[in-house]
Amino acid sequence: QVQLQESGPGRVKASETLALTCTVSGGSISGYYWSWIRQPPGEGLLWIGYISYSGSPYYNPSLKSRVSISVDTSKNQISLRLSSVTAADTAVYYCARVPVGDLHLDYWGQGTLVTVSS
Amino acid sequence: QTVVTQEPSFSVSPGGTVTLTCGLTSGSVSTTYYPSWYQQTPGQAPRTLIYSTNTRSSGVPDRFSGSILGNKAALTITGAQADDESDYYCVLFMGSGFPVFGGGTKLTVL
Numbered sequence: 001q002v003q004l005q006e007s008g009p010g011r012v013k014a015s016e017t018l019a020l021t022c023t024v025s026g027g028s029i030s031g032y033y034w035s036w037i038r039q040p041p042g043e044g045l046l047w048i049g050y051i052s053y054s055g056s057p058y059y060n061p062s063l064k065s066r067v068s069i070s071v072d073t074s075k076n077q078i079s080l081r082l083s084s085v086t087a088a089d090t091a092v093y094y095c096a097r098v099p100v101g102d103l104h105l106d107y108w109g110q111g112t113l114v115t116v117s118s
Numbered sequence: 119q120t121v122v123t124q125e126p127s128f129s130v131s132p133g134g135t136v137t138l139t140c141g142l143t144s145g146s147v148s149t150t151y152y153p154s155w156y157q158q159t160p161g162q163a164p165r166t167l168i169y170s171t172n173t174r175s176s177g178v179p180d181r182f183s184g185s186i187l188g189n190k191a192a193l194t195i196t197g198a199q200a201d202d203e204s205d206y207y208c209v210l211f212m213g214s215g216f217p218v219f220g221g222g223t224k225l226t227v228l
Contacts, residue, residue: 037219045156045164045207045219058216094163103211104154104169111163 002027004095004109011115012089018082018114022095029053029071033098034078035105036069038091046091050098051078085116120144122210124220130198130227138223139190140208146189151210153191155184158205158222167206168193195225203227 008020022034035050049059051069059067068081078095092113096105121143130136140153147153149171156164166175168184171191181196191210195202208220 044222045158047209047217047219050217060216102170103152103217104166104209105156105164106166106169106175108163108166 002097002107004097004107006093006095006109006112008112008114010113011117012085014086014116014118015084018080018085018089018116020080020093020095020112020114022078022080022109024076024078024097029073029076029078031100033100034069034071035096035098036078036080037094037096037105038089039094039111040088040091043091048080048082048093052100087116087118090114090116120212122208122218122220124206124208124223126221127224127226130195130202130225132198132200132227134198135194135196136198136225137187137192137194138206138208138225139187139192140210140220141190142210147186147191147210149186151191151212153184153186154209155182155191155193156207156209157202158207164207198227200227 003025005023012018030053033050036048039045049069051057057069066083070079092111094111095109097107123141154169155167158164172184183194185192205222207222211217
């Protein structure tokens, strides 16, 4: 069974960089797109971006100037970095898998809450 | 900028049928947008229900079905149950290739 687990600091100071890691177990990173999605408290879901297993990233235009997603196939990990954070970046951050050629989110992590403090 | 639209809220009686929709502020939804649907209860990660318009994800009851109705993608719940009370989100893969979530529909079963 494929499992995704997000990890990283639960609190980040404003203006600093948020950094999260998603560790994939029970399956290979190859052959899939890997996504980061966030959900501010009480709000809807926002797709931050996704990366192919070969390392080509695609970012939400609204965050593109501040976001970076990378993949480490040797560790089965996908990383998210979001720079210059503000309170508006406080959210639950999810990683999720997208099968290539069958575009949908088939496996999700449990999510991790990141709070931006002043 | 084209926005993905969903009804903010909907209500259905237990045992009833409800159809939630997923549209665009400009243009029509077709199968080429790979519409998918996700169910989320408070405090939980979303669960995949439907993908590629009408394919049920593994383990999803057949009372959930997906389709294209007119110019929108649709999720129909037939024989609604109390535990179907959740938030429902659709996703469309836009022409740019980037996926966009709808704003979500809060479904009440009462």
